[in-house]
Amino acid sequence: MMIESQKKCVNRLFASSLGVALLLSNVAYSREFNVCLNPRFTKDPMLHSYIDLMNMAAAKVGNTLNAVPMNWEDCQEMVKAGQFDGAMPAIWNDKRAEFLYMPEDAGTNLDTPYALAKLDYALITSATSKYVYDGDIKTVPQPILVPEGYVLAKEIAKLDSSLVVKSIGADDYDNFVRLTRGERGSVIALKQYAKKVLQKSQFRNTLKLSKKTVFAKTFFMAFSKKSVSQDEVLKMWKQIPLIKKSPEWAKIQQKIARDAGVAAKAAVVLKP
Incomplete structure (x- = not known):
């Protein structure tokens, strides 16, 4: 109920x-x-x-x-x-x-036919950083912040088990705020979602979204x-x-x- x-x-x-x-x-x-x-x-x-x-x-x-x-x-x-x-x-x-x-x-x-969508994930970093994601996951700023309860931590670990992943926050938005407040690391999030949220004035000049996709996932x-x-x-x-x-x-x-x-x-x- x-x-x-x-x-x-x-x-x-x-x-x-x-x-x-x-x-x-x-x-x-x-x-x-x-x-x-x-x-x-x-x-x-x-x-x-x-x-x-x-x-x-x-x-x-x-x-x-x-x-x-x-x-x-x-x-x-x-x-x-x-x-x-x-x-x-x-x-x-x-x-x-x-x-x-x-x-x-x-x-x-x-590409299973019963999927709702296959969507891209991208990397979000501080706008003041000179780092540009080029597809090498080992180089991304760490820890990588992911929301608690999401499967992303395990998915990222599959890319490279040496990566430091930190499960924190209720959602990606909370972790975007952490980056703007000077917390070290980066965020991997749904590209379309991040693109929309990063248009907000509090993020527009403080965070940047990678052009290159980190990986894609299918939703059901x-x-x-x-x-x-x-x-x-x-x-x-x-x-x-x-x-x-x-x-x-x-x-x-x-x-x-x-x-x-x-x-x-x-x-x-x-x-x-």
């Missing part, structure tokens, strides 16, 4: 998606799933579109998602406790696969094995590749691209 404060912030997110309202108008819902969201996906229109994709996949088979953005570590713990039906979008790892449904090839195939619509059947999950997953080929999805992506272009032009005009 969700507590009252969570119910108040339930975000269906359908109205924000171009074409989703039309999709829902012809569907009779058969089940509602209460899921918690990775909060980074609510901060940027491109990332938000994958929340729209989840809603569309659910709606196509007669379901709806009640989605609550929240601390990602808390989200996963609450799914384990049976308080939510899913934690999404989520990266595969062996521990998550114990309590969340993931496609069979989730851990080995970055991950449901709880405790409260959702595998058959229900598979029906929704099968809609994902179909939606990505649909006119509705193309319109959503085109609108995001147009809006990004307008915002970029406005930023150039306003730049002092």
Whole structure:
């Protein structure tokens, strides 16, 4: 059961998606799933579109998602406790696969058809540093700060076990602030999320984002094995590749691209 404060912030997110309202108008819902969201996906229109994709996949088979953005570590713990039906979008790892449904090839195939998205991670460092990431992970400023509860620490260790990784903070934003306050090291974060956040005035001239990608990861619509059947999950997953080929999805992506272009032009005009 969700507590009252969570119910108040339930975000269906359908109205924000171009074409989703039309999709829902012809569907009779058969089940509602209460899921918690990775909060980074609510901060940027491109990332938000994958929340729209989840809603569309659910709606196509007669379901709806009640989605609550929240601390990602808390989200996963609450799914384990049976308080939510899913934690999404989520990266595969062996521990998550114990309590969340993931496609069979989730851990080995970055291009698995049931994935919501394959997204790039980049390096964030102090703007005053002369360091430029050239693809050699051994040279990055350390420690590498990653939020608690995220799988990134293990993923970074796979690149080089000698790297010093520090799990600290509730999210990437907290660690960006740490860098601006003079803490040593760097942050590896979702490139699109970092690009959006670093536009804020407090970060604009103090942090910089690497042009080169560190690695890419695949995100999934991950449901709880405790409260959702595998058959229900598979029906929704099968809609994902179909939606990505649909006119509705193309319109959503085109609108995001147009809006990004307008915002970029406005930023150039306003730049002092």
